[in-house]
Amino acid sequence: MTNDEKWFEKKIDRREFLKKAGIGGAGLALGVSGASAFFTNKVKEEKNFADGDEEISFYGSHQAGITTPMQKNVYFVVLDLHSTDRAEVIQMFKNWTDYSSKLVDGELVKKDGSNALLPPSDTGETVGLNPYRLTLTFGVSISFLKKMGLEKKRPQAFREFPPFPKEQLQDKYTGGDIVIQACADDEQVAFHAVRNLVRKARNTVTMKWSQSGFAAIGDRLATPRNLFGFKDGTANVTKEKDFEQVVWCDSNDWMRDGSYMAVRRIQMFLETWDRTNLQEQENTFGRYKDSGAPFGKKHEFDEVELELLPVDSHVRLAKEVNKPIYRRSYSYSDGIDERTGQFDSGLLFLSFQKDPDSFVKVLTNLGAQDKMNEYVTHIGSGLFACFAGIKKGEYIGQKLFE
Ligand code: HEM
Numbered sequence: 001m002t003n004d005e006k007w008f009e010k011k012i013d014r015r016e017f018l019k020k021a022g023i024g025g026a027g028l029a030l031g032v033s034g035a036s037a038f039f040t041n042k043v044k045e046e047k048n049f050a051d052g053d054e055e056i057s058f059y060g061s062h063q064a065g066i067t068t069p070m071q072k073n074v075y076f077v078v079l080d081l082h083s084t085d086r087a088e089v090i091q092m093f094k095n096w097t098d099y100s101s102k103l104v105d106g107e108l109v110k111k112d113g114s115n116a117l118l119p120p121s122d123t124g125e126t127v128g129l130n131p132y133r134l135t136l137t138f139g140v141s142i143s144f145l146k147k148m149g150l151e152k153k154r155p156q157a158f159r160e161f162p163p164f165p166k167e168q169l170q171d172k173y174t175g176g177d178i179v180i181q182a183c184a185d186d187e188q189v190a191f192h193a194v195r196n197l198v199r200k201a202r203n204t205v206t207m208k209w210s211q212s213g214f215a216a217i218g219d220r221l222a223t224p225r226n227l228f229g230f231k232d233g234t235a236n237v238t239k240e241k242d243f244e245q246v247v248w249c250d251s252n253d254w255m256r257d258g259s260y261m262a263v264r265r266i267q268m269f270l271e272t273w274d275r276t277n278l279q280e281q282e283n284t285f286g287r288y289k290d291s292g293a294p295f296g297k298k299h300e301f302d303e304v305e306l307e308l309l310p311v312d313s314h315v316r317l318a319k320e321v322n323k324p325i326y327r328r329s330y331s332y333s334d335g336i337d338e339r340t341g342q343f344d345s346g347l348l349f350l351s352f353q354k355d356p357d358s359f360v361k362v363l364t365n366l367g368a369q370d371k372m373n374e375y376v377t378h379i380g381s382g383l384f385a386c387f388a389g390i391k392k393g394e395y396i397g398q399k400l401f402e
Contacts (some may be wrong), residue, residue, distance in 0.1 A: 009104070009384030036090065052130035052185055055316070058101040060389040061257050063396075064350050065135030067243050069327070070224065070233075071183040072217045073329040074261075075190040077198065077210040078382060079149050089148060090401055092201045096138065097395040099200060101371075103193045105133035109200070123199070125192050132186035134373060136193055137179075138396050139261050139384030142175040150367025155253050158260070158385055165368040173265045176208035181261075181350070187212065191359040197332060211265060213330025213348045223300065227268055227331050227345055228375070230285055231292035234300055235319070236326055245325045249354045254399035257388035262325070262359040265332075265380025266283065271342050273375045281351045284371045286313030312371040320366045322359035326350040356383055 048054065056064050083089055099109045106129070110121035145154050152314040180197060184190040191212070196209060215224040237246050249255040271280070282288055282295075286309030292300035294315065296308035309316040329349045337344040353359055366372075387397045 002144055021074060029245050031221040036369040043338055046376040047061075052132035052189075053106075055105055056133050056135050058097075058104045058118045058136065061394055062248060062389045063135075063263055063386055063387075064104070065136050065137035065183050066259055066261075066328070066386065068133075068183070070215050070217055070328060071133050071135070072185045072215060073183065073187045074213040074215075074348065075182045075187070075194045075210070076213065076350075077180050077194050077202075078208045079178040079180070080116045080208045081144060081205055084147055084149065084202045086148065086401070088258075090395070092204050093138075093397045093401075095200050096136075096197055096397040097390070100136045100396070101144045101392075102197070104131060104134045106134075107197050112350055114121055117139070123192065126189055129186060129189055132189045134182065134184040134189050134193055136197070137181040137183075137261075137386055139178055139179045139181075139192045139258075140397070141175075141382065141384050141401070142181070143175065145390070147177060150400065153254060155249075155251050155255050155385075157249075157251065157357065158255070158383075159202075159356065161209050161262075161356075161360060161381060161383055162364075164363050166373055167381070169381050169402035170379050173209050173381065176382060178205060179261065179263070179382065179384040179386075185217070187214075187288050194296055209303070211330075211332055211380075213332045217331050226329070226347060227270060227333075228281070228282075229286075229301060230287065230289055232329065233327055234287075235304075235315075235324075237324065243326070245354075247326045247354060248350050253330040254402075255385055255388070256399075257384050259352040259354060260356045261305060261382075261386050262309045262349075262351045262356060263380070263382035263384070264347075264352070264363075264378050266347045266349050267377045268346040269342070269377075270345060273377055274374075276375075282312060283310050283372045284375070286310055286315040297372075310371070312369050314366065314370050314372045317366050318362050318372055321361050323361045325358050327363060352386070 046323050056068060059065065064368055081089070102109055108122040112118070112121050142154065142158060142160055147152050180194055182190040182193040198205065217224055223231040223233045237243065247259050278289065285292060286295050291298070292305040293302055294309065296305060304315060306316050306320055309325050327349070328351065331345070332345065332348050333345040335344055336342070351359055388399065390396055390398065
């Protein structure tokens, strides 16, 4: 069989899938039952990752998109809340729950009748596309709690970040009340999800800032490289029991089984980096560029021996604090910086941890010493409490409002 024939056969398969899924016609027949999928946001194993027909359930004890293996794309948006009306805000989260559960299954957000004089409920750009492992993750900031008069419910651990050395935060990438993180193996699928969620809540929220990003996920098990060309994410834990230690909150409040998301929009000066010799690049991290192995070792996952790494190297400073965080960052590239004529690009740094203080301790230790500071500037910031997961019949964030 020629490659073209193979491609055509795949295409037919996909059309069969879409027919079954009822996209463009009836609703999705392959829905995931909330009850049976409660304990994990289960991936439908029998479906094909490469074709994007694998779905990840919206329901589970934890929200998907946190410890879910990274997808290729993120569309990330921070929203300002313009209502203090509890019923209205609850309704918004109910609507988002309804829409999200459909979006992650590859369905339209709503099926319309035949009235052509109304705008379609779903904006339509994913018709004919598979779900591409879409996950939607929701969180709120401290300012959200204040606006809603819910300050009393603020867990002790949930505190604003202190100022960090050398940061140059810009208003346009900082603050905001609600975060929605859409990750998918297709950019259009991720964008469509956020577009439709925001559209549904137009009377209640406005967009403060957004960022699209990408990660080089070829083989799902390989660590993606960042724009400095280094493997990024090596030290992350991978096992469920470690997620309990590092990621999932166990406090006795509405954040139990949720996680705190730290966000930094970090500009990376690629032109400066590209003029730096390989040895200096490797000294910056204390890892070898090609293999990702720590200094003095051969393989990527070999144990880091701190004393073999330069004292100002990023990995040594980040590790010696001994406060593990779970990183899930995406690179971004936003055209050209008008002032310098250089790439406007960097890292949408995202980390999840059960206690934001772990992130604060790590970044404080990186502080003014990190050799990487010569090549990066933090220009955006955010801290969001990402709710626990829900069962079918519940709505996202419900425990906060109970
Ligand atoms: C543009 C910004 C950044 C880049 C390019 C970057 C890159 C890297 C690289 C290449 C590694 C080594 C491989 C790995 O374990 O993933 C690493 C490790 C790490 N980074 Fe970053 N990083 C950045 C920002 C940050 C920030 C803001 C934090 C947290 C405040 C952070 C925390 C860590 C931690 C905790 C490790 C693992 C250390 C260990 O236990 O071995 N990084 N980073």
